[in-house]
Amino acid sequence: MDEDLFKGITLDDLKMPGGWSVSPGQTHLYTPRERELMLRARAFAQQELLPRAPEAHKQVTEIKAGYQGKERRECLREIAKWYLKTLAEAGMSGSLYPEAYGGSGAGVVAECIIDEELATAGHPGESIRSVSLVLGTVSILRYGTEAQKKRHIPPRLAGEELSALAITEPQIGSDTSRMQTRAVLKGDRWVLNGQKRFCTGGGLADYVTLFAITDSSAHPHKGMSCFIVPMDHPGVTIRRQHPQGKPPGPPQRRLPPADG
Ligand SMILES: Cc1cc2nc3c(=O)[nH]c(=O)nc-3n(C[C@H](O)[C@H](O)[C@H](O)COP(=O)(O)OP(=O)(O)OC[C@H]3O[C@@H](n4cnc5c(N)ncnc54)[C@H](O)[C@@H]3O)c2cc1C
Structure with a gap:
């Protein structure tokens, strides 16, 4: 050593x-x-x-x-x-x-x-x-x-x-090239449509940093943009929080069957 x-x-x-x-x-x-x-x-x-x-x-x-x-x-x-x-x-x-x-x-x-x-x-x-x-x-x-x-x-x-990150969607995890969320420029405003999931801390955040497709004709990794979305903006809804697991209790000892 x-x-x-x-x-x-x-x-x-x-x-x-x-x-x-x-x-x-x-x-x-x-x-x-x-x-x-x-x-x-x-x-x-x-x-x-x-x-x-x-x-x-x-x-x-x-x-x-x-x-x-x-x-x-x-x-x-x-x-x-x-x-x-x-x-x-x-x-x-x-x-x-x-x-x-x-x-x-x-x-x-x-x-x-x-x-x-x-x-x-x-x-x-x-x-x-x-x-x-x-x-x-x-x-x-x-x-x-x-x-x-x-x-x-x-x-x-x-x-x-407080902020959070919104990339993952119900249909996509690691493979972000299949991202469904779209952002379209209407006048001087971007209109976003889509769903995100596994957004850790999203329920507490003031803003989420959200990725969406802005150019469908380009390869998704090139046609993707990032938005700072206020969580109190009309149209933003949190549909479901992660299910709350039971708090961890003491370790359960598994006993051998009575007949040996
Ligand atoms: C606790 C937790 C917190 C999270 N927080 C956030 C968050 O705040 N914001 C957010 O946007 N997302 C978040 N995520 C999502 C996370 O970032 C991943 O995108 C997501 O968990 C992976 O997607 P999936 O479960 O659909 O698995 P998939 O992407 O479908 O992967 C399934 C399996 O395939 C494997 N795999 C995937 N791609 C390849 C490849 N190219 N080659 C070989 N193997 C591959 C993976 O390793 C995995 O074993 C969170 C996830 C967890 C578990």
């Missing part, structure tokens, strides 16, 4: 509550700055998020059981927004985005390091963070206009606006 791989890393650095650990083989690839970020993110996840995760899960379960419609949406949004604001204040969000839009500009590796560390705390806000700040927003950074970037990225990083 190459001892240099473990240089500067103590076992204490790798300890995680509940027995998680990062392999030394992984951390040795980090630069000193990335390693420092990892330890900072880990300390934040353990001290600020982990102790609050059980209570947040309890709240989510109670809200889902006791509230419907707008009230339920607002209560769940509050939890997601608290999570995003807490991360923003701690400098734990926005690695993918330049400082001009409220990010840190730290880059993809920093984002992955932070993702990995935050996920270990198991806070329910984490799934909304990944869809709102990554899936629902990177397309705006890459392909959006300057006005769209300024309008949407800073409030999302600050936890004031």
Whole structure:
């Protein structure tokens, strides 16, 4: 075993509550700055998020059981927004985005390091963070206009606006070339028609980043465009939420049959 791989890393650095650990083989690839970020993110996840995760899960379960419609949406949004604001204040969000839009500009590796560390705390806000700040927003950074970037990225990083991603459809999964949703320009407005599914966090989002075919004569991958769709726009309907699974109970022990 190459001892240099473990240089500067103590076992204490790798300890995680509940027995998680990062392999030394992984951390040795980090630069000193990335390693420092990892330890900072880990300390934040353990001290600020982990102790609050059980209570947040309890709240989510109670809200889902006791509230419907707008009230339920607002209560769940509050939890997601608290999570995003807490991360923003701690400098734990926005690695993918330049400082001009409220990010840190730290880059993809920093984002992955932070993702990995935050996920270990198991806070329910984490799934909304990944869809709102990554899936629902990177397309705006890459392909959006300057006005769209300024309008949407800073409030999302600050936890004031929630987004989600809408690509998958009832008839299409990985194969987006068969996408059915169409967008047609009528006057100065785009009219969209279609159905999306598996839109994680779509029920809580202010906007979804939605892909639709705009040029049927081109190959779908070339004739596809991306829209920022407000969820409160007339005509947008959420037909069904994912069925709520039963919360995980204690493991069931399977007994052998009585006759042996
Ligand atoms: C928990 C969860 C959250 C999701 N959140 C979102 C979301 O927020 N927004 C969104 O738009 N979508 C979301 N999705 C959808 C996801 O991104 C995939 O598009 C979808 O799950 C895949 O479609 P499918 O289930 O119809 O499988 P299919 O695409 O039909 O694939 C079926 C099987 O075929 C395999 N396969 C597919 N294509 C090929 C190929 N070319 N070569 C070889 N094998 C192949 C696949 O690996 C798979 O095993 C989510 C899915 C899940 C499970």
